[in-house]
Amino acid sequence: MALTLGIVGGGQLARMMIAPSVELGVEVRVLAEEPGMSAAIAATAVGDYRDLETVRAFARDVDVVTFDHEHVPQDVLRALVAEGIAVHPGPDALQFAQDKLRMRARLAELGIPQPVWAEVTDAAQLQAFLAENGGRAVVKTPRGGYDGKGVRVVSSPDEVSDWFADGALLAEELVDFSRELAQQIARRPSGESAVYPVVETVQRGGVCAEVVAPAPHGAPRLAEVAADIGLAIAEGLGVTGMLAVELFETTDERLLVNELAMRPHNSGHWGQDGAVTGQFEQHVRAVLDLPLGDPTPRQPWAVMVNILGGPVADSLESRLPGALAAHPAAKIHTYGKAPRPGRKVGHVNAVGTDLEVVVYEARAAAAFFAD
Incomplete structure (x- = not known):
């Protein structure tokens, strides 16, 4: 059965x-x-x-x-x-993806590198944090934020005065980072894990716009350190299924954990066409406690470009034939969602041996759907 x-x-x-x-x-x-x-x-x-x-x-x-x-x-x-x-994942793990304050506290217990942070319950506490961290900080609502929502960069407590009515907030140092990365781990209930290559993510307006796999121009130990962090979090939190660890690479080449997602994640869409086993199949395998698939990339490079907003005058479907004809090697994935400014309505994957060519193919195919 x-x-x-x-x-x-x-x-x-x-x-x-x-x-x-x-x-x-x-x-x-x-x-x-x-x-x-x-x-x-x-x-x-x-x-x-x-x-x-x-x-x-x-x-x-x-x-x-x-x-x-x-x-x-x-x-x-x-x-x-x-x-x-x-x-799967169970509530004991999911609580750390649902509440950023709990996440920060648990990662601190595990010794995971992360930005300087504090729980602030009023303007005075936030002002003190600002004074200790260069006068500016990132403030987040502990629950419900995504794609830049529930996140503000502030220099005064007045800029989040409307949020304090809902309870404590998370204040974090404004990290001086050179780029953003993401590390994916799959873990099944019996304990087997699979590690994907660390990728570089490009954000625009707080929303992931592009992903390059693997992350280019990394220091020799970058991939090893990112994988170690991901595995430590997956095991320490008891995650089952896919885990995405969003990371800052600092200007002095350290890695700090930014966010967690316990499900397939935008940073892993490249694997649908670029890995032996993509994240969606891997998540299904993992949560059903089936043997995990091979996360190895099929080609040296894979690039994912999100289709954000989409055409307003017509539809994605009407533009699909032109994009497919012009870029037959690109893989175009649409979500069946109505176009809306800033909304993720699809993505394009391209793979190959030459990074410049792969980036061009993914961007050019995605451009067919821009308004």
């Missing part, structure tokens, strides 16, 4: 888990937030992921529950686990 995977959340990450699940002979069911979402093809239920009864009813008919996002409340997750339902 086929294994059945239940995915909570109907976004593009769930959508991209469907094809590799089918190829593995795994049945997929999706609990979507609303009709017509990216993963609608496998949506067997529509409902509120914050409601225990809704999630419980969905989970009864699957072998393992996993996630398209990290927002399912802890009480819902723990109720499922208490009832004997397999949840």
Whole structure:
């Protein structure tokens, strides 16, 4: 009898888990937030992921529950686990992706390198942190932020006065970094891990725009240090499934942990076409506790370019033939989402032996969908 995977959340990450699940002979069911979402093809239920009864009813008919996002409340997750339902990643791990203050505290206990940080509950505490850290700082809401949301660079507590009403905030030093990197690790419940090459990510407006795999121009030990950090976090937090560790490479060549994601991640989209086993198949394998696939790149270079916003006057579908004809070697992935400024509506992957050529192919194919 086929294994059945239940995915909570109907976004593009769930959508991209469907094809590799089918190829593995795994049945997929999706609990979507609303009709017509990216993963609608496998949506067997529509409902509120914050409601225990809704999630419980969905989970009864699957072998393992996993996630398209990290927002399912802890009480819902723990109720499922208490009832004997397999949840991967589990609530004990997910709490550190859901709450940045908990994440920072736990990483400090594990001895993981990270920026100077503090929990601040009022303007006076934030002012003291600013005074100790050069007069400027990054302030984050502990929960709910993504793609630049819930993050402000400030030089005065007045700039986040509206946030204090909701509780404590996370203050971090403004890191002097040369570039941003990401390290992905896959880990299954039985403990086997797989390590992907560390990649360079390029952000625009707080949103990932491009990824180069592997990260070019790195110091000889860069890949080893990034992998060690990723493995230490995956094991120390008990992560199951895909883990993405977003990193700063500082101007003095240190690595500091910025953010964590316990699911497939934008920084790993390159692997769909550039790795022997991409992150979506790997996540399915990992959460079902199947032997992990080979994360080795197929070619020396892979580049992913996000399609952000998309065409307003027409549609992605109308421009697809032109892009495919002009760049037959590029792989174009669309999410079935309506264009909207800044919204991730698809991405393009290109692979090859010459980095300049690969970057050109990915950017040029993605440009067909720009407005």
